[in-house]
Amino acid sequence: RTRIAATDKAEAEKILVVKAAEADAESKYLAGVGVARQRQAIIQGLQDSVSNFSGNVDDVTPKDVLQLMLLTQYFDMMRDLG
Numbered sequence: 737r738t739r740i741a742a743t744d745k746a747e748a749e750k751i752l753v754v755k756a757a758e759a760d761a762e763s764k765y766l767a768g769v770g771v772a773r774q775r776q777a778i779i780q781g782l783q784d785s786v787s788n789f790s791g792n793v794d795d796v797t798p799k800d801v802l803q804l805m806l807l808t809q810y811f812d813m814m815r816d817l818g
Contacts, residue, residue, distance in 0.1 A: 786801045 782802075782805070785805065786798045789801045790796050790798050
């Protein structure tokens with residue numbers, strides 16, 4: 737009887753460990769999906785910004801706009817650090 741109780745307790749602990757691992761894996765998966773969607777939104781926003789800017793200003797290529805954006809981000813970072 738004690739042996740059966742010990743076996744049942746071990747099985748219950750095993751189930752808890754497995755369920756916790758499954759929950760952790762699901763949480764990490766969903767976090768990864770969230771990061772991927774965030775990156776897609778950032779890329780879409782950059783594409784829209786480049787299109788709008790290069791469409792409204794003559795003699796500006798998308799590469800020029802991207803370089804300007806990167807330079808602006810660099811200056812923003814330097815300001816935040818200083």
